[in-house]
Amino acid sequence: MDSRTESSEALRQQLREIARLACRARCIVVSTGAGTSAESGIPTFRDAQTGLWARYDPVMLASYEGFVTDPENVWRWYDERRQAMALASPNPGHLALARWEALALAGGQEFLLATQNIDGLHSRAGSMHLLELHGNIWFARPLKGAYSEACELPQCPLPQLPPYDGQGRLLRPHVVWFGEMLDNAVLSQAMVTAGRADLLLVVGSSSQVYPAAALPHAALRKGGTVVEINPSETELTPHAHFSLRGPSGELLPQLLAEIELLHPAAEAAAPAQRKGAP
Numbered sequence: 262m263d264s265r266t267e268s269s270e271a272l273r274q275q276l277r278e279i280a281r282l283a284c285r286a287r288c289i290v291v292s293t294g295a296g297t298s299a300e301s302g303i304p305t306f307r308d309a310q311t312g313l314w315a316r317y318d319p320v321m322l323a324s325y326e327g328f329v330t331d332p333e334n335v336w337r338w339y340d341e342r343r344q345a346m347a348l349a350s351p352n353p354g355h356l357a358l359a360r361w362e363a364l365a366l367a368g369g370q371e372f373l374l375a376t377q378n379i380d381g382l383h384s385r386a387g388s389m390h391l392l393e394l395h396g397n398i399w400f401a402r403p404l405k406g407a408y409s410e411a412c413e414l415p416q417c418p419l420p421q422l423p424p425y426d427g428q429g430r431l432l433r434p435h436v437v438w439f440g441e442m443l444d445n446a447v448l449s450q451a452m453v454t455a456g457r458a459d460l461l462l463v464v465g466s467s468s469q470v471y472p473a474a475a476l477p478h479a480a481l482r483k484g485g486t487v488v489e490i491n492p493s494e495t496e497l498t499p500h501a502h503f504s505l506r507g508p509s510g511e512l513l514p515q516l517l518a519e520i521e522l523l524h525p526a527a528e529a530a531a532p533a534q535r536k537g538a539p
């Protein structure tokens with residue numbers, strides 16, 4: 262057996278073990294970060310700061326102070342990112358998570374996806390129990406409005422920069438900026454659910470940005486199993502029970518395939534595919 266075969270066999274065993282835990286778990290939480298969208302071609306905030314935007318201080322593009330100084334320019338930045346994101350599609354990692362959720366719910370398990378991503382790709386992939394911790398670039402809310410006043414702003418590119426609502430109120434992107442608190446209702450739901458997770462996966466995140474990075478620790482404190490999927494080592498690696506090294510667009514479909522072999526709801530959910538029918 263050469264070392265590649267050995268490592269792919271070791272990976273298969275880990276995937277099987279995680280799949281077993283996934284089938285037994287009462288509560289599953291998946292926490293995703295920018296790496297989950299990498300294979301959809303979505304650049305991170307800093308990677309997107311190219312060309313004309315490279316000369317801007319990131320804080321001036323993504324903070325309350327930057328916005329009130331020049332709302333039109335900040336909206337131009339977000340409008341360009343929206344246009345780039347509109348061209349992207351969910352990748353096999355997003356789709357595997359949505360399919361896993363459908364299986365889990367069919368089997369009576371609790372399943373929550375908490376993402377730091379603002380691109381909306383998880384909901385486009387079909388994920389339903391989804392918390393967008395850092396907001397969603399396709400939504401906006403009045404500058405002085407509450408989180409609950411967010412509404413969808415689907416036009417792309419936007420016809421007017423900056424946009425206003427029907428009552429003439431200046432709108433801001435519904436995303437969390439530097440120096441801002443997350444929506445407390447969203448964050449506490451994520452933390453409470455992570456605290457009762459038997460199995461928690463962190464996918465495509467450097468686990469450096471809090472409070473999202475605290476989610477796996479909430480599960481660990483209560484004895485939950487933590488799995489990391491990332492091509493690189495992260496801050497979470499020393500604490501995780503399993504660290505799967507590789508891109509999520511490949512590893513999540515592989516994990517899903519193992520779950521489908523074992524999950525009691527898999528047969529009922531897709532009998533035709535599982536039996537190899539055309």
Ligand code: APR
Nearest residue numbers: 294295296299306377465466467468470491492493508509
């Ligand atoms: N599959 C899985 N993970 C990947 C892939 C991939 N194909 N490609 C890269 N990664 C990993 C990187 O190794 C890295 O650990 O994704 C991680 C991305 O890390 P960050 O860019 O720090 O993203 P994230 O953890 O989501 O935190 C960034 O900070 O900029 C703010 O609010 C913004 O939500 C964002 C947060």
